[in-house]
Amino acid sequence: MNLSMLKADKTVKQQVAPSAKKRKNKETFEAYLYLLPSLIIFTVFTFFPAFFSMVVSTFRWNLPGKAMFIGLENYIYLFTDAIEAPIFWQSLGNTFYFAVGVPINLIISLLLALLLNRKIRGVGVFRTAFFLPTITSTAAISVVWLWLFHPAQYGLFNSILISLGIPIQSWLRDPLLAMPCLIAMGIWSGMGYNIIIFLAGLQSIPSTYYEAAKIDGANTFSLFRFITWPLLGPTMFYVLTVGIINSLKAFTEIDVMTQGGPLNATNTTAYYLYQNAFQFFQMGKASAIAVLLFLLMLLLTWIQFRFVDRSVHYE
Amino acid sequence: MKKSILILVIIVLLLSACGGGGSETSSGGGGSVDADGNVTLDFWYALGGDSGKAIEDLVNQFNESHPNIKVVGTYQGNYTTAMAKVYSAITGNTLPNVAQLGAAPLLGSSGAVLPVKDFLATDTSFDLEKIHPAFLQYNTAAGELWSLPFNNSVPILLYNKELFVAAGLDPEDPPEDIDELLEYAKALTVKDSNGVVTQYGLNTKDDTHWYLSTLFLENGAQIVSEDESEMLYNSPEAVAMLQTWSDWVNVDQVMPRNQHAEAQSDFLAGKLGMLMGSTSGVSGIQKDAAFRVGSAMFPMVNGVRKVPVGGGSLVIFKNDNELIRNASWEFVKFLISEQSSIYLTSQTGYIPIYKDALDWPEIESIIEDNPLRLAAINSLPYAVAIPVFSALGNSDLALQNAIEKVELGSADPQTALDEAKTSVDHAIKTQFSTPSP
Incomplete structure (x- = not known):
C-alpha cells in the first residue's frame, strides 16, 4: 500500500462522510417523528404526572385548600409519626406479603406450561381455558371471587367446607385469612399470562438440543435441569420482574374486595396511597407515598437486574 | 443526535402546552x-x-x-x-x-x-x-x-316481611327502639342443628360509621367539638352504643361478624331479617327483592329519635x-x-x-x-346534621375501623373509640391545621 493510495482512500472517506452523516441525521429525525405520538402521550400522562407528584410530595396540600411547601416533612411524617408510621410500615409489610404470590405463581405457571407444551389431545382448549382470566377485567374477577369467598354458609368455598365437615370460615372478612385469599385469587388470575410467556420460551428452545441429549441417554429430569431450566432463564427473569412490579401496584382487587380491611390486613402501600389521595384528599402525603413506592420498585428491579440477571444464561 | 432530542423535547413541550391553553374560551x-x-x-x-x-x-x-x-x-x-x-x-x-x-x-x-x-x-x-x-x-x-x-x-331500617311472619312477628309492627330491635333480631336469628347460624336477624350496610353515628346522636353523644378541632366520640354515651353494637355481634350473636359488605346481598337473598340502610337505596332493594319488604324509621335510643342526613x-x-x-x-x-x-x-x-x-x-x-x-x-x-369538617373522611374511616376492632374482638369499645379519637385529632392537628412557620 503506497502513500497515494492512502491519500485517495482518505479523500473518498471525506467525500462520503458528510452525506452519510446527513442521511443518518435525517433517519434519526424521522425515527423520532414516528415516535412522537407515543412520546407525547407518554409525556403528558406518565412522565409529567410522575414528575409532578415528586414536586407535590414536598408540599402540604389538603384539597381543596392551597398548597404549602414543607420540604421533606411528609416523608419524615410517614417514617416517624407515632400514629401514621405504624400504618405506613404495616402497608409496606402487607405489600411484601402480597408479593409472596409471585414466586408461587411462577412455579405453578411453569408446571402448567410444561404440561401444555406436550402434544396432548385438546391442548388448545386447555391453553384457552388457562388464558381466559387474563382477558377478564380484574374488577369482574373480584366480584365473582367475592361470591366464592362469601363468609356465610352458602358461599361456594364454605359449602365445600360444610360438605367436608370443616367449620366455615369468614375468608376475606377474617384478618388472618384475607391476604391469603387475595393471593390465591391473584395466582389464579395472573397464571394465564405467565403460562403464555413460558410457552413461548419453551417453544423457542431448539428441539435438536433435546434430541442430542436423549441420544446421550439423558432422562426427563436431566432434560429439564440442564436444557429447559437454563434456556428458560431470560423468560423466567422477565416474568419475575414484571410479576413483582404488578404485585406492588395491585389495587383493583383490594378496592373491590376488602378496601384494605379487615383491621388493615390487606392495606397495601398502593391502596394506602389511594386512601390518602381520594378519601382524605391529602395530596402531599399521598404523593410522598407514591414516590416511596416508586423508589421501592426501582430498588427491587435493580436488585433483580444486578443479582438475578447474572445467573441467567442468554443463548 | 443530542440536538434532535432537544428539538423533540421542545416540540413535545409546545404541543402539551397548547393542549392546556387552547381550550380556554372564557376567563x-x-x-x-x-x-x-x-x-x-x-x-x-x-x-x-x-x-x-x-x-x-x-x-x-x-x-x-x-x-x-x-x-x-x-x-x-x-x-x-x-x-x-x-x-x-x-x-x-x-x-x-x-x-x-x-x-x-x-x-x-x-x-x-x-x-x-x-x-x-x-x-x-x-x-x-x-x-x-x-x-x-x-x-x-x-x-x-x-x-x-x-x-x-337518612338512615332507615328495612326488613323482610316473610321472615317476620315465619318468626311469629307482626310484619306491620316493626321495632321502635333498640331494645325491641334486639328482641326482634333474636327471634329472626335461625341456627341449624350444629349451632351454625343460617339466618341472621340484623346487619348494617358497609357505611357502618353512619349507623353508629346515628346511635351516638340518639344517645346524646357528640361527634365533633364546636370548633371542629377534636372528636368527642369516646364519651360514655358513645362507648355505650358501640358496646351495644359489639353485643349484637359477640354476645347476642344476632349480627354476623364483620360482614357488612355482604349485608345487602344477604338481605336480598332472604337470609337476613333486618337491614340498616339508606333511604336512597330503598327503590333498588324493592325492585330486586323477591319478597315483601317493610321499612321503619331508624330505631330510637331511650325514646330519642335523631337521624343524621x-x-x-x-x-x-x-x-x-x-x-x-x-x-x-x-x-x-x-x-x-x-x-x-x-x-x-x-x-x-x-x-x-x-x-x-x-x-x-x-x-x-x-x-x-x-x-x-x-x-x-x-x-x-x-x-x-353532623358537622362537615375537613377531616370528615378520616373520621368516617376511623369509626369504621373502631367497629371492625370490636366486632373482631381486637379491642373493647372504650379502647377502640379512644384510638379513633386520637388518630383523627392527630390528623387534624398535624395535617389539616396550618403548620407554624
Missing part, C-alpha cells in the same frame, strides 16, 4: 353567552341509575321552561370521583357552573365557590326559612352556607360573567324548588327538604302509591 369559569344573551351552563352531577335519570328529567324540564338558558348536564361518576374531578378542575381552571356533590360545603375553603348569601342578597324570591334546618347545617362549613340541599337521605348538594362556582352567575342561580333555585323536590321524592329514595313537606298532598300521594316510602319521609322531622 374565570365555564359556560358561555351568545350574542343574543342566551346562556349555556355546564352542570356536573354525581348520581347514576334511576336517580341520575331523575336529574336528567329535571334538567330537561328546566331547559323547556327557560328558553334563554340551556343547561348541559354531565354525569361525573360517584361522589368521590366527581369530587376528585372538581378538585382537578379547580387547578386546571375547567370548572362547570353548577355541580351536585357530596360533602359540598368543604369546597368553601377552595375559594372557587360562591356563598349562597351572595345570591340571597339580591333575590328575595327565595325563602331559606322553608327548608328544614338540618339540611342547611349539612351545607354549612366554618359558619358559611356554601351549598344548597338537593338529594338527601346524608346525600348531595348543589354548589355554584365563581364566574366573571353576571349573566352566567344569574342563570346558575336560576337553575339551582329550580332544582331545589318544591316541585323539583316532589319530583325527586317520587322518582328516587330521597326525602323532601322542606319543613312542611309532610302536609303536601303530592307527598301524601307518593306515600299512598308506595307505603314503603312512609318511614323515610316520616323521618324528616327528626333530621339532624
